[in-house]
Amino acid sequence: MGAYDFITPGSGQDVENAFLDAKEDAAWEFGHGGYTGTIAEKSDFVLVADSPMSPDAAEKYAQHLLETDDERIRDKRGPAGAIPVDDGTWLFVGYASS
Numbered sequence: 001m002g003a004y005d006f007i008t009p010g011s012g013q014d015v016e017n018a019f020l021d022a023k024e025d026a027a028w029e030f031g032h033g034g035y036t037g038t039i040a041e042k043s044d045f046v047l048v049a050d051s052p053m054s055p056d057a058a059e060k061y062a063q064h065l066l067e068t069d070d071e072r073i074r075d076k077r078g079p080a081g082a083i084p085v086d087d088g089t090w091l092f093v094g095y096a097s098s
Contacts, residue, residue, distance in 0.1 A: 003076035003095040004037030007062045011089045015082050018090040019045050037098030039080055045092060046072055048081035055091075058083045062093040 010022030019042075026040035034041065048070070053061060065073055065081055073081040073094040080094040 002037075002098050004098045005066050005095050006038050006080075006093065007059065007066075008039045008080075008092045009085075009089055010092055015045070015047070015084070015090055019080070019082065019092065022090075022092055035097050037096050039092050039094070039096065041076075041096040042080045042092075042094065044079040045082045046079040047084075048072055048093070049083045052084040052086035055085055055087065058085045058091045062091055065093055 008022045008026060010018035012018035012021045022039050023042065026036065026038040030036040030038050030040060048065060049061065061083060076095040076097050080092045083091040083093065085091055
């Protein structure tokens, strides 16, 4: 099986709830059968930025992480990266089994 990259927004009271929200949205949109290549395949996340960024800066940083194959997010079976956004949301980035 292969992998696809993803950049997915999430919202919630905290990063854990935002992660679960993003996973649930992806599962409903792309299916519950596994190997969707989305955040729905992830079971965990890791913070990859310390302070909140603007939405544009967070998107650019997520693209940078993918382009440089950042070791924190490169494993399709490993955690997604979580980037705090200054509007109170989160941006999740990584690779997922497809």
